[in-house]
Amino acid sequence: MNELDTLFQNNEQWANAIKAEDPAFFEKLAKQQNPEYLWIGCADSRVPANEIVGLLPGELFVHRNIANCVVHTDLNCLSVIYYAVQVLKIKHIIVCGHYGCGGVNAALNNFQLGLADHWIRNIRDVYYTNRTEVDGVLDSKAKVDLLCELNVKQQVSNVCHIPVVQNAWAAGQPLAVHGWIYGIGDGRLKSIVDSIDSLDQIPEQYRVAGL
Numbered sequence: 001m002n003e004l005d006t007l008f009q010n011n012e013q014w015a016n017a018i019k020a021e022d023p024a025f026f027e028k029l030a031k032q033q034n035p036e037y038l039w040i041g042c043a044d045s046r047v048p049a050n051e052i053v054g055l056l057p058g059e060l061f062v063h064r065n066i067a068n069c070v071v072h073t074d075l076n077c078l079s080v081i082y083y084a085v086q087v088l089k090i091k092h093i094i095v096c097g098h099y100g101c102g103g104v105n106a107a108l109n110n111f112q113l114g115l116a117d118h119w120i121r122n123i124r125d126v127y128y129t130n131r132t133e134v135d136g137v138l139d140s141k142a143k144v145d146l147l148c149e150l151n152v153k154q155q156v157s158n159v160c161h162i163p164v165v166q167n168a169w170a171a172g173q174p175l176a177v178h179g180w181i182y183g184i185g186d187g188r189l190k191s192i193v194d195s196i197d198s199l200d201q202i203p204e205q206y207r208v209a210g211l
């Protein structure tokens with residue numbers, strides 16, 4: 001037996017269970033997707049986006065990378081956000097971090113991860129900007145968790161500085177950006193940033209030209 005056979009068996013059971021509940025489910029889904037939410041989360045296997053918020057296929061547009069970063073030169077993430085806002089007209093962008101994030105821990109404790117160091121550098125910048133607050137926490141686990149929260153706040157700001165997001169607001173398109181964090185130890189989500197849904201919440205220095 002192939003060691004991946006279990007995954008195909010699981011898939012068959014999963015598809016059958018959904019079909020038993022709604023016989024036309026996959027047929028309807030094949031025609032179009034109409035999600036209201038874009039999830040930007042960590043690639044960590046313990047933070048599966050759809051399961052956490054109890055949403056079915058078709059209800060959540062998802063982008064995941066190490067430590068849920070939104071980098072203004074990352075064509076991958078920018079393309080996802082562009083498509084979600086401009087084409088799918090999603091109403092909510094959720095940046096969701098998690099406590100105990102390995103990427104955040106690496107940035108804080110100066111671990112070398114090879115190629116990923118370049119990516120982690122984005123979180124080092126968050127640490128450097130907030131070093132007084134972070135270094136004021138003595139407990140090593142609490143320190144990582146604080147930087148996890150600060151990272152979410154920074155990534156929420158980064159989403160709001162993207163032209164397609166600001167252009168949507170200028171055009172009157174309903175769109176809100178949220179910052180959440182997930183506890184791997186208790187399975188609970190928590191909002192840690194006031195939602196942002198208009199241009200006047202964005203500092204002038206980050207406004208897109210002409211807005």
Ligand SMILES: [Zn+2]
Pocket residue numbers: 042043044066067068098100101102103104
């Ligand atoms: Zn993580």
